[in-house]
Amino acid sequence: MKKARENAIGKVTLSMTYEEARDAVDKYLKTNSRRYLDILEKASDVVETIRRGSKGILIADAYTRAKKQGGEEFKDRAKIIHKLIEGRAADANFRIDNIADMVGMTVVVFYPDQINAFIQVFSSEAKKEGLFLDKFSDGKISKIHKDRGYHATHLRIGYKSVDTERLRMEIQVKTMLHDAWGAKTHDLTYKPIGDLDPRLKALMESFGESLQAIEVQSQTLRDSILSRVQLMHSKRRDARLELMSKLTRHRISSPEGSAAYDGLIARIKMDHVHLSTCAARDADLADLLAAIERLEEVGVNAKDRLKLTVALASYRDDGILDPRIDDAIDAWKKEERDEGVAEPIMQVWIESSALYQTNRVSDAIAILRRFLAENPIDERTAVLANNLANYVTEVCLDRPKLDKDAEQEVAALLTGIEPFIDKFERTAYLNTKGAYLVVFGDDSKLDDGLDLIWEASKLLLSSGEAGHGYCELYQAHGWRRKLHL
Numbered sequence: 001m002k003k004a005r006e007n008a009i010g011k012v013t014l015s016m017t018y019e020e021a022r023d024a025v026d027k028y029l030k031t032n033s034r035r036y037l038d039i040l041e042k043a044s045d046v047v048e049t050i051r052r053g054s055k056g057i058l059i060a061d062a063y064t065r066a067k068k069q070g071g072e073e074f075k076d077r078a079k080i081i082h083k084l085i086e087g088r089a090a091d092a093n094f095r096i097d098n099i100a101d102m103v104g105m106t107v108v109v110f111y112p113d114q115i116n117a118f119i120q121v122f123s124s125e126a127k128k129e130g131l132f133l134d135k136f137s138d139g140k141i142s143k144i145h146k147d148r149g150y151h152a153t154h155l156r157i158g159y160k161s162v163d164t165e166r167l168r169m170e171i172q173v174k175t176m177l178h179d180a181w182g183a184k185t186h187d188l189t190y191k192p193i194g195d196l197d198p199r200l201k202a203l204m205e206s207f208g209e210s211l212q213a214i215e216v217q218s219q220t221l222r223d224s225i226l227s228r229v230q231l232m233h234s235k236r237r238d239a240r241l242e243l244m245s246k247l248t249r250h251r252i253s254s255p256e257g258s259a260a261y262d263g264l265i266a267r268i269k270m271d272h273v274h275l276s277t278c279a280a281r282d283a284d285l286a287d288l289l290a291a292i293e294r295l296e297e298v299g300v301n302a303k304d305r306l307k308l309t310v311a312l313a314s315y316r317d318d319g320i321l322d323p324r325i326d327d328a329i330d331a332w333k334k335e336e337r338d339e340g341v342a343e344p345i346m347q348v349w350i351e352s353s354a355l356y357q358t359n360r361v362s363d364a365i366a367i368l369r370r371f372l373a374e375n376p377i378d379e380r381t382a383v384l385a386n387n388l389a390n391y392v393t394e395v396c397l398d399r400p401k402l403d404k405d406a407e408q409e410v411a412a413l414l415t416g417i418e419p420f421i422d423k424f425e426r427t428a429y430l431n432t433k434g435a436y437l438v439v440f441g442d443d444s445k446l447d448d449g450l451d452l453i454w455e456a457s458k459l460l461l462s463s464g465e466a467g468h469g470y471c472e473l474y475q476a477h478g479w480r481r482k483l484h485l
Contacts (some may be wrong), residue, residue, distance in 0.1 A: 016088040021081045028096045029074070032167065037073060039159045039169050040064060040103045042129045047107055047171075050121050058118060060176050061108040068183075073103050097166040100134075100156045104170035108179045111219045112212075115153050115173050122155070122171075130160045134168055142173075151178045151208050177211045254299030261300055261308065264291055268312050276315040288312065289324060302332040306354060313358040325358055344371075345380055349387070356391060365391050377413075382420035383428070389413040390432045390470075393439050397477060407440040427463075430456035431470055438478035450478045 016024075044064065051059040066073045074080075080099060087094035109118055119142055123133050133141040134156040143154045155171040158164070174182065252258040268275065271284065278285050292308045306328040313321040329351055336342040348371045356364040368388040377385045389410045396406050414433055421429045430452045437449025457471035 016085050018081065018085065021084045021088070025077065025080050025084060025096060029077075029080075032097075033074070035164050035167055036103045036169065039131070039157065039164060039167060040073060040105065042131055042159065043126070043157050043169060043171065044105060046122060046125045046129055046131065047105070049125055050118070054121075058109060058114055058121075059107060060110050061179070062105060064105040065103065075099075075102055075104075095166075097168070100168040101170035102168075104172065106152075106172045106174060106179065108174055108176055110176060112175055112215050113219055115175070118173055119153070119155065126157070132158050132160060134158045146205070146208065150182055151175075151212055152182070175215050177215055178208070181208065181211055252300055252304060257295060257299040260291075260295055260298055261304060264288070264295075264308055265311065268308070268315075272315045275312065276317075280320040302328070302335040303350070306332045306350075310354045310357050317359060319360075321358065322360065325354060325360075329354060345384065348384060352384075352387065352391075356387075361391055361395055365395070377416035377420070379420045379423040382417050383424040385413045385417050386424065386428055386432050389417070390428075390435065393432070393435045394473075397439055410436050410440065427456040427459045430459070431474065434478075435470075435474040438474050438481065443481070446478055446482055450475060450482075453478070 044062070047059065047062045051062060064073055065075070069076075080096070080102065083099050084094070084096055087098060107118060109115055119133075123141070126132065135141055136143045136156070141155065145152050145154055152172040152174045155173065156168045157171060158168050252261055267288065271288075274282075275285060275288070289309075289312075292305055292312075295305050295308070296302075306325075309321070309324055309328045313325055332350075333342070333347060336347070348367060352364040352367045355361075355367065365388065368384055368391070372381065372385060372388065375381055392406050392410050392413075396403050414436060417429060434449045434452030434456065437445040437452065441449060453471050453474050457475070460471065
């Protein structure tokens with residue numbers, strides 16, 4: 001007859017012998033192992049989907065228990081038996097499926113603030129697979145565990161089906177340092193028989209807290225770096241969008257075509273926030289692209305249709321419109337060939353400008369380099385050489401000391417351009433030369449570079465021409481260098 005005993009809260013329960021617990025666990029696993037593995041597989045698929053979608057900036061690593069247990073996904077059988085005995089001693093209604101970590105996985109993120117970001121994304125994506133986040137006793141879907149230096153946020157995952165209604169698996173979400181620390185100390189703290197010496201336990205917890213402090217500091221450092229990067233990215237974007245006002249000018253003879261063109265420009269500007277981030281198959285984006293194609297019916301030529309496509313794509317940081325840009329460039333080139341008005345220098349200028357405006361700077365540089373390798377810099381090609389110098393300088397904006405070849409290339413281009421600076425916009429040359437000095441020059445050249453950029457800026461402001469955004473971009477970089485920010 002089973003012995004009754006009083007637990008810690010005074011509730012009388014039935015104890016369970018080791019043999020009884022062992023037999024119950026073996027029988028349970030025989031029936032439910034496949035079901036647990038199905039849940040684990042679904043959760044792993046969701047995590048992998050998130051990893052791919054975040055392009056490596058959210059999840060540093062993800063692995064299941066099998067990685068550390070020689071291919072075995074389930075919690076150690078002896079530990080399951082021990083948990084069942086402990087649980088039944090505390091509560092006569094305790095069941096094996098109350099053990100939430102029969103199977104589990106670890107998700108490693110880079111920084112502490114990404115833990116909640118992962119949980120939010122996982123919760124949303126999990127629903128698509130029939131998974132859900134079960135709540136803990138406090139009503140929350142996550143629980144922070146700290147023990148013997150171990151820091152992790154635990155999630156309990158369930159699957160909505162008749163056979164798995166009560167089954168749960170566990171996901172542990174950790175930062176990189178805590179994952180490494182856990183791997184290093186797991187055998188030392190959990191394998192020895194008996195309780196850990198309180199002094200060692202306190203020392204381990206101290207290490208864990210120190211690691212957490214380092215993680216928070218690394219997060220602060222990341223934010224400081226990103227604030228600078230985002231500032232320069234914002235200024236790059238502003239400069240390109242300002243230039244679009246120049247590139248989208250037109251001389252469409254058809255009143256209907258002119259009105260339709262202007263209407264689409266206005267629509268792109270008005271809806272740019274949505275259009276810059278919407279999905280590739282978004283209805284508004286598809287409708288706008290179709291409207292650009294229909295402009296041919298009202299007398300708008302391929303060159304002007306290309307400008308509109310570039311204007312739309314210039315708001316996006318991804319490349320989903322790259323095929324559209326390529327098609328529009330091909331259509332424009334064909335139209336010019338068919339009409340017998342193709343002009344090589346103008347074609348190179350427009351094609352490289354279109355690619356640059358749509359964040360394909362490397363492609364734009366390649367086109368200009370290829371053309372200038374076959375054609376010397378003269379009064380006709382100087383503007384292309386100036387653009388190439390500008391593009392290469394911008395690419396090196398955040399890493400000027402790493403690319404001496406680029407510095408030498410820009411210097412050679414500027415030397416080649418100088419005899420012809422009166423053949424194209426003076427402001428373009430002044431800004432490019434100033435940019436070269438503030439990006440590649442040593443500290444003694446910063447003032448000279450900033451003076452040239454300031455001169456270009458004043459000329460642009462007085463003339464009302466586009467391009468002031470590029471002056472601001474390089475002024476910001478020059479002053480950050482001067483102030484050692």
